[in-house]
Structures are given as C-alpha cells and as structure tokens.
Amino acid sequence: MTQRITIRDDVLNNLKILSGYNFPSAGTTEGIEREKLPAIFVGFATEQAEQELSGTTRQLDLVVSVVVHSRGDIYELLDQASEDVEGVLQDRTLGGTCEIFALSQTGFALDQDHPLGEVRLTYTAQYSTE
Numbered sequence: 001m002t003q004r005i006t007i008r009d010d011v012l013n014n015l016k017i018l019s020g021y022n023f024p025s026a027g028t029t030e031g032i033e034r035e036k037l038p039a040i041f042v043g044f045a046t047e048q049a050e051q052e053l054s055g056t057t058r059q060l061d062l063v064v065s066v067v068v069h070s071r072g073d074i075y076e077l078l079d080q081a082s083e084d085v086e087g088v089l090q091d092r093t094l095g096g097t098c099e100i101f102a103l104s105q106t107g108f109a110l111d112q113d114h115p116l117g118e119v120r121l122t123y124t125a126q127y128s129t130e
Contacts, residue, residue: 037068104122
C-alpha cells in the first residue's frame with residue numbers, strides 16, 4: 001500500500017466518527033441515491049514532488065467532498081458539513097501519517113435543479129519517500 005492510500009484511508013477513518021453521513025466505498029464512481037445523502041467522499045486531486053538527496057518530498061492534495069440534498073437553505077447544510085469535517089481533521093500530522101496536514105481550500109457548488117450541494121475541502125498532506 002502506498003503512502004497516498006494510507007493517508008486517504010486515515011482521513012476516511014477519522015471522518016467515520018461523524019454521525020448522519022454515509023460513506024460510499026473508496027474510489028467508487030457509482031451514483032448516490034438521494035436517500036443516501038449526505039455522503040462523504042475522499043479522493044486525490046494532485047501531487048507535487050520535489051527530489052532531494054535524501055529522498056522525495058511530496059505534497060498530496062486530498063479532497064474531502066460532502067454532497068447534501070435539501071429543499072431548505074442548502075448553504076446552511078454545506079456550512080455545517082464543512083464545520084463537521086474541519087472539526088474532525090484538526091491533527092496537523094494526521095496521527096503521524098504525514099509531516100504536515102492542513103486545510104488549503106474550500107469550494108462550494110450547487111445544482112439547483114435537484115437541489116443538491118457540494119462542499120469540497122482540499123487538504124494538503126506533506127510526506128517524504130526514500
């Protein structure tokens with residue numbers, strides 16, 4: 001198992017303490033039924049690598065995506081989901097899995113036809129390989 005998978009799995013395991021959310025299988029591309037929302041997905045975005053004499057320093061951008069459905073104030077649900085995720089993922093080393101783990105960006109998207117919303121929290125995990 002690569003360090004990327006280890007980091008992803010640790011993030012997912014930390015998030016699973018949140019109640020009221022569904023966690024589809026990692027890496028799934030299946031559609032999620034409305035009844036199974038809100039749902040949390042964890043996946044990779046990008047990774048930068050810098051070669052050094054002692055090994056490679058890597059910065060992995062990992063995305064935690066929360067999809068919600070509401071007929072009310074969808075922004076309120078997205079804000080609460082963001083707060084829930086941020087509250088759980090505060091450990092700056094992710095339990096020693098990486099050297100640095102920090103939130104770098106939060107984005108929001110709406111699909112008013114259904115009405116669905118998504119909050120995407122991008123975390124940067126820095127780690128080294130030999």
